[in-house]
Amino acid sequence: MIPISHPCVRLAVASLCMSAAFGAAQASTVQVYGILDVGVRHAPNLSVSEDAITKVDDGMRSRIGLRGTEEVAPGVKAFFRLEHSLRMDTGAQRESVFWDDKAWVGLDSKALGQVMLGRLRSPTDEYTNGTRFEAFMGHTLGASTGRAALGTDAWNNGVYYISPSWEGLMAGVGFSAGEGAVASSRGAHVEYTRGPLDVALAWQRDGESLHDTKSTLTIAGTYQWPALLMLATYARSDDVGLTDSGQRTSWSLGARVPLGSGQVRVSGRITRDDQLQAAGDRSKDVEWRHLGLGYHHPLSKRTSVNATMAYDQRKTFDAAGATLTRRSGPGFELGLRVAF
Known part of the structure; x- marks a missing residue:
């Protein structure tokens, strides 16, 4: 018997309670949603060796969430979103924080824009290098090596404002309050969408500690031809x-x-680390080159099969910048995805 304290039981009870509460109000909705993705992967871990390993693993980051809206005034809606990620190969919680991916509430006005408060996705992760701008949606063996340089992907204690759209142009600005030994963070984004073109730029300054910060700049875009979508x-x-x-x-x-x-x-x-050990010292640097090719085959509106193959190359360097190790190899993945 599953104990009442189990996270899945708590999630189900919470969703039922909130559905009942929100269902009593007019012009309100509450949804349970998620993506469950797992498959068989045969690929090397090039940071260790070129020997391929066969395992059952997540393809896309699996998650389950709750989201809802309620009209609180003419043209104004309150909304919330909670999202928990898990590992489908073991059923384990992915992060130490239960609502690790998203946990926010906000207000959305047609005239004034949108404001969110809580645990938010950072500007570079949410508005430029997320799923919309990568062919494999930033996941599976096809995408492989990350998508937002070293920018922090989620902000705690965050506030973010997004403007209404002006002829396809919108902008946002946000702040993450520092807490304990972590300094505050700040950032912004701007996006322009017109016809087949969608292009976005984001910047953020992350507070890693009280005396240490890092900045990340991202640019992303798509262009839709009749039979081809290009992404960069x-x-x-x-x-x-x-x-x-x-x-x-x-x-x-x-x-x-x-x-x-x-x-x-x-x-x-292509991803490159440069002088991560110290200025003029490349002994901690790595260069990745990745090529992914795959086919997304829907079985139904919710379920799809995703077959992917990839080829990766990884180089490390000595302090002077000469190649120290060079490893490469192919990989294969076949996964089943259910979205609801």
């Missing part, structure tokens, strides 16, 4: 590494092409 991202983090003298840069270019009932997806990425 660029990210750069500065003031990183042991002496704040390093940087990480990442470029990606991808495409989604309809084929049959599904999509062919392809993505290429």
Whole structure:
């Protein structure tokens, strides 16, 4: 028997209680949603060796969440969102915080814009290098090596404002209050959408400690042709590494092409760490090159099969910048995804 204290039981009880409470009010909605994705992967861990390992693993980051809205005045809605991520191969909680991915409330006005408070996604993660701008939605073996340089992906104690859209142009600005030994963070984004073009820019300054910060700039865009969606991202983090003298840069270019009932997806990425040990010292630096190719095949409105193959190359360096190790190898993944 599953104990009442189990997180899944608590989540189900909470969703039922909130559904009942919100259902009593007019013009309000509450939804339980999620993505469950798991498959078989055969790929090397190039940070260790070129030997391939076969395992059952998450493809897309699996999560379950609650979201809801309620009209509180003409043209004004209150909203909330809670999201918990888990590991489908073991059922374990992914992070130490239960609502690790999202936990916020807010108000949305058609005339004035939107404000959110709580645990938020950071500007560079949410508005530029998230799922909309990467061919594999930033997940699976096809995407592989991260997507936002070294910028913090989630902010605690956050407040974020997003403007209404002006002829396809909107902007946002946010702040994360420091707490304990962590300094405050701040950031902003701007996005322009018109016809087939969607382009966004974001910047943030993350407080890692009371005396240590890092900045990240990201640019991303998509362009939709009749039978081809092109996607591109660029990210750069500065003031990183042991002496704040390093940087990480990442470029990606991808495409989604309809084929049959599904999509062919392809993505290429180059990520470089530079002088993370100290200025003029490359002994902690790494360079990744990644190419992913896959097919997304819907079985129904909610369920899909995702087949992916990838080829990766990883280089490390000595202090002077000469190549120390060079490893490469292919990988394969076949996964089943259910979205609800």
